[in-house]
Amino acid sequence: MNTKDSIKVTLILTIFAIAGIVFIIFNALGLVSIDQQTLTLGSTIYQFNPTQMEKVILNENQAIYISKDGIRAFSKDGAEVWSNTLSFNDIIIRKNFPYFALSEPNGNKIIVFSTKGKLYELIFKNKIANFSINTNGEVAVIEVVDGGHIVSAYSQTGRDLGVSSGSFTSNGDYPMVAVVSPDGEYIIVSSLYLNGPTLESTIGAISVHKPKEVVTNPMFYANKESKNLVYNIEFISENIFASIGDKFLTFYNINGQLIRQISLINTLFKVNIDEMTPLGGFVPIVTATPTTHAGHSLVLLNEVKEYIVKLDFDAPINYFNANSSGVVIGGGLIFKGYNRVGKEIFQFIAKQNVQEVLFNNYMAIAVTNNSIIRLITKGGN
Numbered sequence: 425m426n427t428k429d430s431i432k433v434t435l436i437l438t439i440f441a442i443a444g445i446v447f448i449i450f451n452a453l454g455l456v457s458i459d460q461q462t463l464t465l466g467s468t469i470y471q472f473n474p475t476q477m478e479k480v481i482l483n484e485n486q487a488i489y490i491s492k493d494g495i496r497a498f499s500k501d502g503a504e505v506w507s508n509t510l511s512f513n514d515i516i517i518r519k520n521f522p523y524f525a526l527s528e529p530n531g532n533k534i535i536v537f538s539t540k541g542k543l544y545e546l547i548f549k550n551k552i553a554n555f556s557i558n559t560n561g562e563v564a565v566i567e568v569v570d571g572g573h574i575v576s577a578y579s580q581t582g583r584d585l586g587v588s589s590g591s592f593t594s595n596g597d598y599p600m601v602a603v604v605s606p607d608g609e610y611i612i613v614s615s616l617y618l619n620g621p622t623l624e625s626t627i628g629a630i631s632v633h634k635p636k637e638v639v640t641n642p643m644f645y646a647n648k649e650s651k652n653l654v655y656n657i658e659f660i661s662e663n664i665f666a667s668i669g670d671k672f673l674t675f676y677n678i679n680g681q682l683i684r685q686i687s688l689i690n691t692l693f694k695v696n697i698d699e700m701t702p703l704g705g706f707v708p709i710v711t712a713t714p715t716t717h718a719g720h721s722l723v724l725l726n727e728v729k730e731y732i733v734k735l736d737f738d739a740p741i742n743y744f745n746a747n748s749s750g751v752v753i754g755g756g757l758i759f760k761g762y763n764r765v766g767k768e769i770f771q772f773i774a775k776q777n778v779q780e781v782l783f784n785n786y787m788a789i790a791v792t793n794n795s796i797i798r799l800i801t802k803g804g805n
Contacts, residue, residue: 466798467798469500481698483539486539487500492515501798551568575630614657668707692710710722711723
């Protein structure tokens with residue numbers, strides 16, 4: 425092959441590679457046109473004792489079964505990929521693709537997993553009030569101590585990141601949620617303040633690179649959200665996060681500048697997201713019309729725009745699940761999946777007691793009271 429031919433082949437391969445990358449990104453962002461599919465029950469991935477099951481989740485190409493005494497990961501074909509024993513009285517789960525972490529109410533231990541199985545565990549001297557895990561597997565923890573709380577953070581290998589910031593209940597401060605930013609530079613903390621005339625949440629940032637010392641006011645900024653109990657913080661990109669409360673949702677940049685705020689007064693479900701993506705995320709809200717389910721809408725928000733989808737179900741909406749791939753909404757026996765810009769991509773009509781329908785870019789499953797069943801395209805696989 426001469427030089428000109430080599431250059432031509434290299435150019436063609438480069439064009440194909442760029443096209444493939446663009447397709448992956450557009451698909452992740454929900455911008456690729458996809459025809460709606462009808463899903464049906466396929467093979468059973470796993471059958472379990474209904475009295476022991478705590479939770480079923482998806483993590484990439486694995487269906488994860490979690491009980492109080494064990495965790496098992498399966499491929500979509502039902503092959504067990506890995507397993508791990510547990511010893512919890514109850515289970516609390518925090519997810520952020522491709523990681524998830526487990527603890528228990530009033531416990532002092534957190535176990536972190538990925539698609540490869542158990543990564544590490546953290547054991548604390550004090551009870552855990554709350555914890556989170558980000559897209560890099562970094563954990564933020566709020567511990568309860570006499571007269572206050574301690575906020576700390578840990579790397580994806582369980583190494584202490586060297587920050588330990590405190591608050592005192594005598595000052596009226598109660599940290600509710602803490603999250604390590606995707607770039608690993610900050611811990612974003614929401615604290616409930618109870619010593620004022622009205623309930624108030626404070627949103628602030630702690631530097632991960634401060635010396636390891638307990639301080640009472642480590643925040644670079646302190647944004648006040650009056651009459652709003654912030655229970656969740658979601659990063660939708662590396663520099664943008666949403667504080668989610670019982671009254672409204674607020675988008676901030678990493679420096680604490682308010683971008684936009686949305687009322688949550690008419691939302692039907694508590695706003696939570698699994699597996700947020702670094703390609704640019706969204707916050708989904710199901711708005712409820714007080715008088716009729718026919719007026720319900722799915723609203724997909726980010727810091728600059730929103731997509732609104734009028735929901736059409738024959739029965740009241742009673743199921744909602746969201747992750748980086750999109751949203752599943754259920755009403756009666758019907759479950760519908762929507763991508764990140766609100767396009768309906770699948771419909772599944774249950775003919776048995778289906779409690780959950782979960783999907784991501786790798787697989788879709790139905791969870792009954794005693795089994796995990798793969799969902800397949802009708803007439804396909």
